[in-house]
Amino acid sequence: MSDSTYDLIVIGGGPGGYVAAIRAAQLGQSVAVVEQRASLGGVCLNEGCIPSKALLDSSELFARARDEFDKHGILIDPPRLDLPKLLKRKQDVVTRLTRGIASLFKKNAITQLSGSGRLVAGADGAPPSVAVTSDAGETTYQARRVLLATGSRAIEIPPLPFEPPYVVDAAGALSFETVPEHLVVIGGGYIGLELGTVWARLGSKVTVVEMLPEILPPTDREAAKALQKLLEKQGLSFRLGTQLTGASRDGEQITLSLESDKGNDKLTCDRVLVSAGRRPNTEQLGLEACGIELEQGRIRVDDDYQTSCKGVYAIGDLVPGPMLAHKASEEGVVFAERLAGQASRVDYELIPGIIYTHPEIAAIGQTEQQLKDTGSEYTVGKFPFMASGRAKAMNATDGFVKVLAAPQSGRILGVTIMGPHASEMLGEAMAVMAFAGSARDVAMMCHAHPTLSESFKEACLAALGEAVHA
Ligand code: FAD
Secondary structure, eight states: OOSOEEEEEEEOOSTTHHHHHHHHHHTTOOEEEEEOSSSSSHHHHHHSHHHHHHHHHHHHHHHHHHHTGGGGTOOOOOOOOOHHHHHHHHHHHHHHHHHHHHHHHHHTTOEEEESEEEEEOOGGGOOOEEEEEETTEEEEEEEEEEEEOOOEEEOOBTTBOOBTTTEEOHHHHTOOSSOOSEEEEEOOSHHHHHHHHHHHHTTOEEEEEOSSSSSSTTSOHHHHHHHHHHHHHTTEEEETTOEEEEEEEETTEEEEEEEETTEEEEEEESEEEEOSOEEEOOTTSOTGGGTOOEETTEEOOOTTOBOSSTTEEEOGGGSSSOOOHHHHHHHHHHHHHHHTTOOOOOOGGGOOEEEOSSSEEEEEEOOHHHHHHTTOOOEEEEEEGGGOHHHHHHTOOOOEEEEEEOTTTOBEEEEEEEETTHHHHHHHHHHHHHTTOBHHHHHTSOOOSSOTTHHHHHHHHHHTTOOSOO
């Protein structure tokens, strides 16, 4: 048992936990963070958002040099790949960022406790303590409050247990030591498409197998369908409405048994990425002993992020909502501020979602499908990048901006952007929507020319029936 009592112990140093810890420390709390990995930053920094984007950026440069430079009149010998160097650059980016969090902890006087944490129920209604287990043994720490932020991990599917380097989760697919000849991606969600794109650009044949009839189910249907066509042009192939029923491996060769309306068949490959969803890390945390309730596998919390056990809170991938790093961080900040008596809240209607393929899809608010399902009235304004001067100059004209607005007030209800730098362009839509702005508000703003962001203004003009350039 340690002598010190903290105001707050956070279990899990990912984007939810580390951000909550920093904000709580800024607000005067004494804070410790328990993390079982060697580095801070969770899945996001170590094996998720950051390394995947590092590989997407490197592979995009490689593919553009190979496939596009000549269109710009730049003639080069075909580029060659130095995969170890490309992977090292990715790892260097991760290391710099995770070290950055460690120095933020120092600056904010946050104690890092290395090991695996679990709740130990307190006697007579006392808040639980936290047992931390590491190679050095087990130590128990006292805290006035405990925040659970242990995140999630990839789901393993029965016929295909993980068997690195042959059958891997996303972490494995971020580190293949050679370019797979044929990579099969199980799951047509954003993680599978992003990592499938990386290896297709670097030379793999990539097949995406998806149980549903469409890819990217929550995304605007028009954008998802258009993206599928563009990814097919980039060399990915899709087996939709197809279920995996069995698998076997013989040396380097994996044979997958597939079932669809068209019948049963087999697919052979040398690597499989299983990205069929993620499961919250709720096991071995001592939840039952503390009476913490789950709802569909995730921890139920109230508006303060308090669980059904007084003094124990939870955020991030552990609790309901999209499993995204910025959602986890936002909850971390709001948790700490509400603890300090502030009236902060997360606006769950305005959590952006991005797919970092080429082109990117970025969306916020409601999709057309959601508005239809709820019987809401809306007008649509669309602007194709084909009509954007900047997109033409960039030779990046695939995609469009779609604005959904309320017919009377013009208030923007949802925006989907498929196109170059869509992830960055979405910032303007986010700001306008956060201030309950309308298509007219955007239409009245002078946008710089030539920029991609003019396309957002044009889509708003289109929603008002006043499109100029389309
Ligand atoms: P995590 O990041 O999972 O962190 C939890 C931490 O808790 C981990 O470090 C874990 O080691 C630690 N832990 C678990 N149990 C214990 C324990 N008992 N004791 C001590 N420590 C423990 N999201 C985006 O927003 N944008 C993206 O572009 C994006 N890309 C992604 C790409 C990939 C390939 C993947 C896999 C995910 C991606 N995500 C992305 C999702 C994002 O990574 C997660 O939503 C986010 O990391 C969740 O944050 P968290 O703090 O809840 O948990």
